[in-house]
Amino acid sequence: MSGATRGRVSSWWRLWLLQASWNPKTMQSLGMLVAALPWLRRQPWDAQRRAGWAARELEFRNTNPYAAGLALGASLRLHELGPPEVAWRLEPALDRAVAAVGDAFFWSGIIPAIGLLTAAAAVAISPWIALLAWGAFAAAQAWLRSRCLALGYDRAAETAALLGDGRVHRAVTWARRTGLVGAGTIAAVVAHAVVTAAPGTPGWTSPLTGALLLVGAAAAGIIAAWRGAQADRLALVGALALWAGARGAALLR
């Protein structure tokens, strides 16, 4: 294995640790630097220049962690091709472009979709589905991280143009559609589970009480969604309302 290949493999696995030191001030800067170190150590520079380069890299970096290889590969190639000032000027734009597409694809699409579909299938079929989903996602992102790093290094400044490709935007659209499919799937599973299991719930004294509670919970959720409330706070308020209702019913009896 050549030094360059060894360095790329080392950068690839370091990208898995990209956000270990994530913080609101410098975000992924140290993670990006640590992933770039195999490359930095191959540069024919003296220790001062390396330390200066590394300190400059620590200022601020932030992009999507799954696709970060694109930004890292491209910026390292730009440092090889031209003066560092040009690369440092382009880095923030590259990071932002990768973040825009990566966040839309992963955080708004694929990850919620996998989470919703996995949770629905775990309840409806078997919890083992969750382990399968975990393994499949880990394997897929291992491949993606490697591909992104290679692609970013090969394309350098052209990486931004690559992100504007129609296929990338279609992938984002499909990821978002999958998210809504996941939401529909979990809605059906929740409705089925609540309707079939609720009569066995203590306190579900009659079908009417059960129906009222179900409609009340759904209405509270819809109002909260309309007002943009946080789900966990709504759940705490819902628990308090259930407690007040149960206490009130006991007093009336």
Added chain:
Amino acid sequence: MTFLPMALGGAAGLDRTAFGQTLLSHPAVAASLAGWIVGAPAQGAWVALSLTLLSASHVPVGAERLRDWTSAAVAACFGAAGQRESWAWGAALLLSLLLANAGGMLIAATRAASASVVEGVRTRLEGGANRGQGGAPSAGSGGGLGPAGAGGDLGVAERAHVACAALHLLRGAVTAGLGAWGIAWALGRLGPRMPEPERAALAGFWTLAPVLGLPLALRLHLRLARPGWLALGLALGLALCRLGGGGAR
């Protein structure tokens, strides 16, 4: 039994942000796995579903207030281990929501510590860069980590980064371990004396918690795609229920 929630909580806490982000930390996976470990796969899957829906409107970008759904998922399942009644699982789920909020504060504190660590590394590296300008010899500045006398300064970056990852592992282990212990303690202490109305309310919460979170998840995803895809999801969900013979609960 204390070791298992700490081990899973630590691994999942690491996966949450610091290493991998492979979805082990997602409540859907963490709770399903924890439920299977404690011998309550159906309850674990229901915790997974409830927390997935309650966390669905929290996207981990921007200035979103942090919640530790991972530790909540692990602690709820391990804390209610051995319990068979739905009110006990409802209580565990409710307490796990409080833990998610407390855990979020710990994550914020860990990140603040990471910011200090990065600042320290930067100061060290700038010191290394300025030594050359002052005429000091460049080689032998310590460490010997890289070729051509790269010096120990670069090694400082690696060690600091790994230390931050270890902090996340520790945070996840402590939050999930303490959370599971606290929930188990509360159930053991208060459970036998719990009056009937409170049991009924907690059992109702166990059943209805996902119903509360569902509209928020639907609202979020309906903004991103055409409603027709929702119909496809509903059909898929009903097919899953039919395939699974009525659900794991």
